[in-house]
Amino acid sequence: xxxxxxxxxxxxxxxxxxxxxxxxxxxxxxxxxxxxxxxxxxxxxxxxxxxxxxxxxxxxxxxxxxxxxxxxxxxxxxxxxxxxxxxxxxxxxxxxxxxxxxxxxxxxxxxxxxx
Amino acid sequence: xxxxxxxxxxxxxxxxxxxxxxxxxxxxxxxxxxxxxxxxxxxxxxxxxxxxxxxxxxxxxxxxxxxxxxxxxxxxxxxxxxxxxxxxxxxxxxxxxxxxxxxxxxxxxxxx
Numbered sequence: 001x002x003x004x005x006x007x008x009x010x011x012x013x014x015x016x017x018x019x020x021x022x023x024x025x026x027x028x029x030x031x032x033x034x035x036x037x038x039x040x041x042x043x044x045x046x047x048x049x050x051x052x053x054x055x056x057x058x059x060x061x062x063x064x065x066x067x068x069x070x071x072x073x074x075x076x077x078x079x080x081x082x083x084x085x086x087x088x089x090x091x092x093x094x095x096x097x098x099x100x101x102x103x104x105x106x107x108x109x110x111x112x113x114x115x
Numbered sequence: 116x117x118x119x120x121x122x123x124x125x126x127x128x129x130x131x132x133x134x135x136x137x138x139x140x141x142x143x144x145x146x147x148x149x150x151x152x153x154x155x156x157x158x159x160x161x162x163x164x165x166x167x168x169x170x171x172x173x174x175x176x177x178x179x180x181x182x183x184x185x186x187x188x189x190x191x192x193x194x195x196x197x198x199x200x201x202x203x204x205x206x207x208x209x210x211x212x213x214x215x216x217x218x219x220x221x222x223x224x225x226x227x
Contacts, residue, residue, distance in 0.1 A: 004158075033214050042217050042218070042220075043153075043159065043217040044217075045214050045215075045216065048214055056214070091159065093159075093215075103149075103161055104215055105161055106159045106160070107158050108157060109157070109158050
């Protein structure tokens with residue numbers, strides 16, 4: 001069973017460009033989470049999505065960041081007009097729908113570098 | 116989710132058991148204890164979780180005290196590849212939407 005797949009693994013963008021990070025959840029998982037880890041810092045929750053719905057975006061920056069999880073295809077985290085402070089590792093995770101004690105599994109991350 | 120307290124760092128000799136403690140004195144009755152680890156430059160890896168009873172899998176054992184206010188993750192025979200940051204997280208898991216909140220974790224260094 002394939003794990004959570006993220007691409008690209010590494011992405012370099014110039015200031016002002018757009019970054020798109022993709023995440024395919026584990027097979028059978030309909031819940032997706034995005035986390036960000038700034039250099040030498042901890043993992044911070046950004047957003048939680050189900051298919052076609054944003055459930056909790058309390059950790060998303062107010063501007064330039066958006067996320068979607070369409071009916072078909074991967075979840076996308078989009079960062080517009082990137083700045084150097086957006087340089088970080090972005091981790092996607094997924095879980096099965098509403099199962100008691102369900103476990104969240106993480107992908108290997110996408111490393112964004114803004115130059 | 117309840118707050119957890121972990122020592123910031125620990126050392127362990129290769130081949131010996133690594134015992135990583137976690138305090139969660141405000142844990143609620145419906146909160147599970149989860150352990151993840153993050154090896155440098157990799158995504159967090161699920162290790163084990165439990166509610167009340169002790170749990171064991173191929174990676175580790177989880178010992179939860181009777182009052183559930185603390186727990187210990189045991190890696191029975193630590194190897195150099197177990198060097199990582201270990202996170203203890205308590206979480207209400209009745210619904211998939213309850214996300215994980217990561218603290219500082221314990222940086223485990225396994226030494227030859």
